[in-house]
Amino acid sequence: MKVIETISGMKKARQELGGTVGFVPTMGYLHEGHISLVRYAKSENTHAVVSIFVNPTQFGPTEDLATYPRDIPSDLAMLEECGVDIVFIPTPREMYPRRYSTWVDVKKVTEQLEGAIRPEHFRGVATVCNKLFNIVRPTKAYFGQKDAQQVVVIKKMVAELNMNLEIIVVPTVREPDGLAMSSRNVYLKPDERQGACVLYHALKLAEKMWKQGETDAHRIRQAMIKLIEEEPLAEVISYVSIADGDTLEERHEVKHGALVSLAVKIGKPRLIDNTVLE
Numbered sequence: 001m002k003v004i005e006t007i008s009g010m011k012k013a014r015q016e017l018g019g020t021v022g023f024v025p026t027m028g029y030l031h032e033g034h035i036s037l038v039r040y041a042k043s044e045n046t047h048a049v050v051s052i053f054v055n056p057t058q059f060g061p062t063e064d065l066a067t068y069p070r071d072i073p074s075d076l077a078m079l080e081e082c083g084v085d086i087v088f089i090p091t092p093r094e095m096y097p098r099r100y101s102t103w104v105d106v107k108k109v110t111e112q113l114e115g116a117i118r119p120e121h122f123r124g125v126a127t128v129c130n131k132l133f134n135i136v137r138p139t140k141a142y143f144g145q146k147d148a149q150q151v152v153v154i155k156k157m158v159a160e161l162n163m164n165l166e167i168i169v170v171p172t173v174r175e176p177d178g179l180a181m182s183s184r185n186v187y188l189k190p191d192e193r194q195g196a197c198v199l200y201h202a203l204k205l206a207e208k209m210w211k212q213g214e215t216d217a218h219r220i221r222q223a224m225i226k227l228i229e230e231e232p233l234a235e236v237i238s239y240v241s242i243a244d245g246d247t248l249e250e251r252h253e254v255k256h257g258a259l260v261s262l263a264v265k266i267g268k269p270r271l272i273d274n275t276v277l278e
């Protein structure tokens, strides 16, 4: 497994790869969710490339950039075990040289949900993914359904900028009790960790109501909010949304393919999760 830190080194190594390349962009501190993306990338391509880069431009000024969990030795051991060909670990200065000034700004689908709370976040995500795609030139790039809005933004950017790769969305990997895996789960204290399951339970409730024939989004949202409010450690509900899965516009009437997503602050982290109503 090659570990490369420079853009020129990564571009050169890419030129030497024949066949198809599956790419998994990450911010490191890898867990089973990332490993599932890597396994898909490995199984569907000749080569697998993973990037580890805590992208400063997607963090707001009061967010956890400085304390974001990092463990490169453990990440590299996991990726080596998976049989990854190349790990790209650039520095912030390598990716954003002095006087950096070019941004990718996807409109509309970045204005609600996470985008409403984290105004510059998706500009940072779209910009770094665009740069990484240009450097790695993957055949396919793999993203987790856990970050549903990120998937919508990246797909839109790739389609509208006519980028030459396919975006593959991989199902959310969950702990046995339903909590979606996330690097930020490490911030949860033991009691908060238990309380965090309320997000999953609220999504399950939405799925159950939909399966029983409920199509009124307001009623489903209200039932979810009531259930979350019963959890004393759920401090702030940022949003509970039932939206169109492509445009992310809120729905009054729930239709097949609707995206139910929510964000709830439990202790320090604000956790997000979602389900698609099939």
Ligand code: PAF
Pocket: 025, 026, 027, 053, 055, 058, 125, 128, 129, 147, 150
């Ligand atoms: O999902 C993430 O970990 C990040 O947003 C990504 C896609 C690696 C871009 O920094």
